[in-house]
Amino acid sequence: MRERLLAAEKVKAIDWRNGVLHLLDQRLLPFEERWCVCESAAAVAEAIRGMLVRGAPAIGISAAYGLVLGARARLAAGGDWQAALEADFQVLADSRPTAVNLFWALNRMRERLQRLKVGDDPLAVLEAEAVAIHDSDREANLTMAQLGVDLIRQHQGNPQPLLTHCNTGALATGGFGTALGVIRAAYLEGLVERVYADETRPWLQGARLTAWELALEGIPVSLNADAAAAHLMKTKGITWVIVGADRITANGDVANKIGTYQLAVNAMHHGVRFMVVAPSSTIDMALESGDDIVIEERDGRELLELAGQRVAADVAAVNPVFDITPADLIDFIVTEKGVVERPDAAKMAQLMCRKRLH
Numbered sequence: 001m002r003e004r005l006l007a008a009e010k011v012k013a014i015d016w017r018n019g020v021l022h023l024l025d026q027r028l029l030p031f032e033e034r035w036c037v038c039e040s041a042a043a044v045a046e047a048i049r050g051m052l053v054r055g056a057p058a059i060g061i062s063a064a065y066g067l068v069l070g071a072r073a074r075l076a077a078g079g080d081w082q083a084a085l086e087a088d089f090q091v092l093a094d095s096r097p098t099a100v101n102l103f104w105a106l107n108r109m110r111e112r113l114q115r116l117k118v119g120d121d122p123l124a125v126l127e128a129e130a131v132a133i134h135d136s137d138r139e140a141n142l143t144m145a146q147l148g149v150d151l152i153r154q155h156q157g158n159p160q161p162l163l164t165h166c167n168t169g170a171l172a173t174g175g176f177g178t179a180l181g182v183i184r185a186a187y188l189e190g191l192v193e194r195v196y197a198d199e200t201r202p203w204l205q206g207a208r209l210t211a212w213e214l215a216l217e218g219i220p221v222s223l224n225a226d227a228a229a230a231h232l233m234k235t236k237g238i239t240w241v242i243v244g245a246d247r248i249t250a251n252g253d254v255a256n257k258i259g260t261y262q263l264a265v266n267a268m269h270h271g272v273r274f275m276v277v278a279p280s281s282t283i284d285m286a287l288e289s290g291d292d293i294v295i296e297e298r299d300g301r302e303l304l305e306l307a308g309q310r311v312a313a314d315v316a317a318v319n320p321v322f323d324i325t326p327a328d329l330i331d332f333i334v335t336e337k338g339v340v341e342r343p344d345a346a347k348m349a350q351l352m353c354r355k356r357l358h
Helices: 002-008 041-049 056-077 081-093 100-114 122-155 179-188 205-216 226-235 260-270 345-352
Strands: 014-017 020-024 035-038 160-164 192-198 221-224 240-243 247-249 254-257 273-277 322-325 332-335 338-341
Touching: 002 122, 002 179, 014 056, 014 122, 020 056, 035 041, 035 056, 041 056, 041 081, 056 081, 056 100, 056 122, 081 100, 100 122, 122 179, 122 273, 122 332, 122 338, 160 179, 160 226, 179 192, 179 205, 179 240, 179 273, 192 205, 192 226, 205 221, 221 226, 226 260, 240 260, 254 260, 260 273, 260 322, 332 345, 338 345
Parallel strands: 160 192, 160 240, 192 221, 240 273, 273 332
Antiparallel strands: 014 020, 020 035, 247 254, 254 322, 332 338
8 A cells, every 4th residue: 555655646745855945835726836945944934824834744844844944044143053943943833823743843853952962963963853754744644544444444345435624635744644645545445436525614725725636636526615514424425524633632632624523513413434534743642632722713804805805794703723523523533553443531542652553
């Protein structure tokens, strides 16, 4: 499976090349493929804040490279560069609040910095750590793809309709994708009849990004309004809802793109299995439950306007961009460390004690 996924790879969003971070501007897809160059930590933070790069794993990877850019500038300026680098840690940490991968990656970079030895080249060490974070995410996705496919095959071995929400593909990760990686692998195994992709208001990640990725690879995909999901579960024979996550708490609650919670409720009502696919870096064992997660609320104009033009009445808007799906609505959490069925605190703790499977 690994080799087949590697051979089928067509999309990437992050490219560290010649000491500079190149990011595919996801705000312009699917109409324009434009790469933006980030040469400072502040530029990377702005790219994250402005949704040029999005998806929890991709945000974490980008932030790690942002620290390398920050370290280069601080070293060149002289003086106490490590103290000065704290400002870059902070600007990156402040870029978005909900996705834990951002803070996981920054903490990993900080820990590596603290282990510097006399004679080490700090820039080379930090660059190697950022590259390792990037490579590790790609490998985790390949492992999760196989584990997710195994679950789908165990429950039904025929081609079947699947539903996904938001974008969890190569654009959102270091490569291949989390939930979309499972769907890609399932298609290669002949297990996908059609993918139904929620449009994902208000940024339309499903319409602009997921549909684009799947169509690029020839995977049958139909776009639907978010509000049509329950109807499709009832009428189209959907067997699985497969989504990613931006943070998973110690009890198995999942923060993901707004609309995920209602999908899980509808899936349970219709007897549709619900799978969450995310690397272990998304699991935050410091938070007891989803009640402890800070939910990002963005500018209401994202709902009130379309392409800069007002489309709504002159009213206020509420724009939470994530919601919390309780663990008791989730059938499986798939990580590179293994699969948790019907997650709870004890099972999540056991999972985090395991080593990676690859």
